[in-house]
Amino acid sequence: MNASPKLIVLGVTGSIAAHKAVDLTSLLVRQGCDVRVVMTSDALRFLTPLPFKTLSRHPVVTDLYDESEGWQPTHIRWADEADLLLIAPATANVIAKLAHGLADDALSCIALALKPEARLLIAPAMNGKMWQHPATRENVRILTERGAQFAGPDTGLLSCGYEGIGRLEPVESVAKQALELLGVKRPVPSTPRTKSQAKAKGPH
Ligand SMILES: Cc1cc2nc3c(=O)[nH]c(=O)nc-3n(C[C@H](O)[C@H](O)[C@H](O)COP(=O)(O)O)c2cc1C
Secondary structure, X not given: OOOOOOEEEEEEOOOHHHXXXXXXXXXXXXXXXXXEEEEOOOHHHOOXXXXXXXXXXXXXXXXXXXXXXXXXXXXXXXXXXXXXXXXXXXXXXXHHHHHHOOOOOHHHHHHHHOOOOOEEEEEEOOXXXXXXXXXXXXXXXXXXXXXXXXXXXXXXXXXOOOEEEEEOOOHXXXXXXXXXXXXXXXXXXXXXXXXXXXXXXXXX
């Protein structure tokens, strides 16, 4: 890896798969990336900032109006500094917001203020009908046309009880795609799993 580590802003949104972003943070940090985490207010309903703060070794942005580092709003500084904005898991809601340029929280403000050369990688996780809804299909089309890349979603058993498309892509695969986009050539180690976790591909 180059002397200056790649800066990844990781956006975590209000999906049942949000806990998997903890492993993703750990993987990316172990690959030498500087990871800054921003959580939406709905993501905070699923888990606390603590694991992200500890693993990324940076404060976590959770509120547009409660950013305490220096005079410049943290979300603007992170948008300026980011090499990659990775949103994992990405809800149908955040995908819609990004497609239409809404900026009503820290994550969507970062997305809008990102420098043109920064990359955007979106790893969706949602119910299959949400993913296949024409509104979401159109939002994905808009973002893809604008240069965003998508990782997944995967198929399998969903937490909503259905089987099909909508699972978050495995974090190793999301990390691999992120590193490829950044031009970092290092094999991504798999996350430590228990034997039972490895056997069962459980919901989300
Ligand atoms: C238990 C539960 C699980 C949810 N999981 C998802 C999900 O995986 N994907 C999704 O798009 N929305 C999911 N939602 C709905 C989102 O939380 C909701 O659309 C929210 O407004 C998203 O906000 P955010 O995009 O700002 O994080 C879930 C809601 C609940 C209550």
